[in-house]
Amino acid sequence: MFPRIVIGGTQSGAGKTTLTLGLLLAARARGLKAQPFKVGPDFIDPSHHSQICAPRFSRNLDTWMCGDDAVIESFVRASEGADLSVIEGVMGLYDGFASESERGSTAHLAKLLQAPVVLVIDASHMATSAAAVALGFREFDHAVNLAGVIFNNVGSTGHYAWLKQSVEARGGIPALGYLPHDPSLLIPERHLGLVPAPERSPREEYYHRLTMHVQQTIDFDRLTDLARGAPDLREPTTRIFPKRARPTRAHNCVAFDSA
Numbered sequence: 001m002f003p004r005i006v007i008g009g010t011q012s013g014a015g016k017t018t019l020t021l022g023l024l025l026a027a028r029a030r031g032l033k034a035q036p037f038k039v040g041p042d043f044i045d046p047s048h049h050s051q052i053c054a055p056r057f058s059r060n061l062d063t064w065m066c067g068d069d070a071v072i073e074s075f076v077r078a079s080e081g082a083d084l085s086v087i088e089g090v091m092g093l094y095d096g097f098a099s100e101s102e103r104g105s106t107a108h109l110a111k112l113l114q115a116p117v118v119l120v121i122d123a124s125h126m127a128t129s130a131a132a133v134a135l136g137f138r139e140f141d142h143a144v145n146l147a148g149v150i151f152n153n154v155g156s157t158g159h160y161a162w163l164k165q166s167v168e169a170r171g172g173i174p175a176l177g178y179l180p181h182d183p184s185l186l187i188p189e190r191h192l193g194l195v196p197a198p199e200r201s202p203r204e205e206y207y208h209r210l211t212m213h214v215q216q217t218i219d220f221d222r223l224t225d226l227a228r229g230a231p232d233l234r235e236p237t238t239r240i241f242p243k244r245a246r247p248t249r250a251h252n253c254v255a256f257d258s259a
Helices: 016-029 044-053 068-079 106-112 129-140 157-171 204-217 220-228
Strands: 004-009 034-039 059-061 084-088 117-122 146-154 175-180
Touching: 004 016, 004 106, 004 220, 016 034, 016 044, 016 084, 016 146, 016 175, 016 204, 016 220, 034 044, 034 068, 059 068, 068 084, 068 106, 084 220, 106 117, 117 129, 129 146, 129 157, 146 157, 146 220, 157 175, 175 204
Parallel strands: 004 084, 004 117, 034 059, 034 084, 117 146, 146 175
Antiparallel strands: none
């Protein structure tokens, strides 16, 4: 069994990374071993995941550059011994390599790993319309298990109550909580996305504040129940990682410093 959850978004900038970091911090606060992943080849977001989950490293799962079985094998290998695997998506849930193909998308990976998806919706400028957005994402592909939504940039408890009522009554999709509008939760960005953690990692007070928000406004127990309800994975046919040590034939060196 590999308890796992995919954090998808309606688009880039919806709040996937902030929520993922918050869930990893909440797991750490509960003494759980969390294994983070990132959909696609991005190295920036995983640097922030790894900062929280050390000595575990965040791993990439890319269905565009790798075959399906290789992705499953990579997931299983990294998830060994973890209580919870949190997989941060890329861009919008259905955005992939090409318009006519789902490969490389968060949705494709979620189906491959048979993992429930939590959709992050930036609710800063909407209320009832959030239900239409969530419903559209669920109906777009019924093979994707859209198990719940979490709202970002919520203005107040009253705002969240409206959002929750709308998405559950009109869309039939569980609302698992929210993150409030809080400018202090923003992580510095650059043209490629976030500034990598080795260059400028958030301060401890940032982690403390984000942990507090997740503990107060997100149903972490329900989310972990969803993750534990994921079905068994099929055995991959690939053998990228040998079960037994092999003689060393070459040494690979990777430059890793402040540059």
